[in-house]
Amino acid sequence: MGGPSSSLSSVPDLSPALSALGRGWRAPSHSRGAATRPRATRRHQGRGRLHRRHLRAGEKRGACVGKCRAGNATKLMAIADSDGLPLAVHIAGGNRFDSVLTEGTLDAAFVESLPPRLIADKAWDGRALQLRLRQERGIELIAPKRKNSRRHQDGRMLRRYMRRWKVERLFAWLKRWRRIATRWEQKAENFLGFVQLGCVVLRLRRLHPKTRL
Template sequence: MADLFLLSRVQMRRIERYFPRSHGIARVDDRRIVSAIVFVIKNGLRWRDAPPEYGPHKTIYNRFIRWSRLGVFNKIFAALAHKGGKPERVMIDATHLKAHRTAASLLKKGLFPRRIGRTKGGLNSKLHAVCDGRGRPLVMLLTEGQMSDYKGAAAMLPAMPKAKLLLADKGYDADWFRAALAKRRIEACIPSKSNRKIAIPHDAVLYKQRHKIENMFGRLKDWRRIHTRYDRCAHTYFSAICIAAALIFWL
């Protein structure tokens, strides 16, 4: 496996505490299986195309699906991001993620919504995120593609870290959002919309730092199964995003 990806033992020690306990027969090596999951997601492979050195592809796929339903990867990301400390500055933004035809089914066939919507660009999902001043994601939310930025911000507001300053583009220029930030004692650096009668001044030099959250989205989209959504179930797709975010920024 010299040419294949393999998590280091240090990385495994940081995340293995969040794995479910094995009951009965010992399960296949966690390090090898999780590394295989990362390899498939990053390279945009079908599960059946996983290199044979990782083991049976059904084992890899079943482990990913089972742990996704349990929220294992979501917990890993949340725990690692929490250990990053209290940020002085946060940024908020959202990006669209194209849904492949294999995933683009608007029909609800289960208990949970698929988080796929229709926009001018076709069927897609939308990833909302809050990151720290270094461009590392802290809070993420997956919604339908047509959901507005400020509605996503409202959903993430209770989980938003208590920072001193928030950077955002003019899509978040809403009085209620500014008031909510002020109530949490967070200063807003948000440009005013063109239709605002009285423009609210902002620090233009500081606002230039907002490119870091755009860079964060770009790094996530370097993973091919993140850039294009192939998963029908929202929980499996969001698990893939959490795996990518944890490995890129926190491990």
Template sequence: MADPRLHGDPRASGGGRLEKKWDGSGGHAEQALGRSRGGFGTKIHVAVSGLGLPTRLILTPGQAADSPQAEALIDGLATEVVVADKGYDSRAVVEAIESRGAKAVIPSLRNRKIQRPYDRDRYRDRNLVERFWHKAKQYRRVATRYDKTAKNFLGFVHVASIMILLR
């Protein structure tokens, strides 16, 4: 029997993982798939307007942290206030928000020695993101990723977002 590694069988490298190509493309990371506490999946980061309508969507593998995506989410958007949860609490994120002339309403992580003050009344507006996700997850393809490729999945997330915009 021939060695499957010689014929480019991706399962031959062990564990059913796809190997990256010579140029660095390919593999699960390119398709925004990764392991997190909840299992194997994708994380969708969203920026919503003051009306709770989506303005920007970003896909990352499930194990990706929230704070590195913050700058990409707000880049090019005209904002006065950026409301985010504790996952986006980092000095770099707050500085990026304030450099754009906006106010950061992000509670500090519990383990910070110096707790940064934030507007608790303004923080209640984070509920707009939660309400957006409640509407988006009514679409089964968004709630449970059936698409193999990241671009197909993100395309349907965009379709669901457009349906929410049209309501």
């Protein structure tokens, strides 16, 4: 509608509360006619900033990522010595079977010589793998047999399986670092680099126990 504008108090059909509000309202006066900057409210504080959750939005993806029981994940393989210190680390997709990654983990060793015996769980129960490691690498694989396995197993060698808790302790040490416990890097080589860096720190702590690392 056209016509000159008027104040709220001059309209007769308004309620007394609105009329009183109109009489008490005054237009804000600003010096030099410049618009005031809005106050930094909680709603506007996060604008213009970059957060980690914005970088990895959506489904987990990248190299060495596969679907397993826990979802899309990266499988971390490791070999530890008698003291629980790392000898080799290797990563692969979560959909890869454990025993298939044995040779790749042995090839990724960062020490000159590996121990003559390798202790593993039931997932490594396979005669073909045991013969291949013994003939090609001179390593004896010690793993308990599965329930449906027919091979004969020497119980005296199986006593060494009680020491397998040391490699589980190694995984607990490595996953103390948040960058290793949760993979944030899309590139597999970057994530593997952080895992190797953690292994270096663990070995240096054993060589220099008084040095804080």
